Amino acid sequence: MSIQEFLYMGGYGFYVWTSYGLTLIVLIANIVVPVIQRKQFLRQQVRKQKRQA
Amino acid sequence: MFLVPDAVVRFFHRMASPPHFYAFTEKLMPWLVVVFVLLVSSGLYGGLYLAPTDYQQGDSYRIIYIHVPAAWMSLFIYVVMAIAGAIGLIWRIKLAEVVLISSASVGASFTFIALVTGSLWGKPMWGTWWVWDARLTSELILLFLYLGVIGLYGAIDDKRVASKAVAILALVGVVNIPIIHYSVEWWNTLHQGPTVTKMDKPSIHVTMLVPLLLMALAFKAYYLIAMIQRARVELLQRERNSQWVKNKAVEVDGL
Helix, strand or coil, X not given: CCHXXXXXXXXXXXXXXXXXXXXXXXXXXXXXXXXXXXXXXXXXXXXXXXHHC | CCCCCHHHHXXXXXXXXXXXXXXXXXXXXXXXXXXXXXXHHHHHHHHHHHCCCECCCEXXXXXXXXXXXXXXXXXXHHHXXXXXXXXXXXXXXXXXXXXXXXXXXXXXXXXXXXXXXXXXXXXXXXXXXXXXXXXXXXXXXXXXXHHHHHHHHHHCCCXXXXXXXXXXXXXXXXXXXHHHHHHHHHCCCCCCCCCCCCCCCCCCCHHHHHHHHHHHHHHHHHHHHHHHHXXXXXXXXXXXXXXXXXXXXXXXXXX
């Protein structure tokens, strides 16, 4: 099977790849957002502690 | 009565303590990621490459490898949420409250994925993006229940009070779960009946079934990863005034 054939998905490429792409985006967001939030929160706490010190 | 080994009881007692949970999940995370990557890569390889084209639906059926596992997860996570809610209400365990709210966003995401991929599958197969049939409508209500939990939790400032409110909402919403599951049997719908759970005689070939089960396990591992990441933020925020969080901040500053 060639790459073109694989991507073509027997004519259903648009539906199949949109499904997989969208899923990928949603799943990545669910990991990245909390990781960023945690780092932001800890940095914020550091600043707060320094102000109080 | 219940023969639970002492070590198991101690493990759960320790896990219910926020600093222990935080430290333990930090060590657990790389292993969960390895398990997830192995499952998802073998599942996708099997589903997109090895599995044969369906004789009725062509290659469009390959959406099944995310649509069905995502739909299963949307129900599974809701049940986890309701159980965590009950535990939180009865025993006032903070970690159960955190698991509830941390599951909500992941559950809402899987419900959204199930709905959208179903729509993208429905268009070429049924000729329509959406119909108001029992399966699709009850799944949409599930999405609203998840969003309701997230919204209600955000609207109440006192997080202990908020947790109680969302636990009750999650428990009431459980009635929707069997409705979704049996909707394709109770009502005449456009949505096809169950293919996999007819255990006596599954109407799906093994080369298609194995990748589907691998993807289902991969999504379970993913749920653990995403829920834990969310729970870690939630714990830090809730316990911001306790010593262990202050120590964590000092650690970060030292890096």
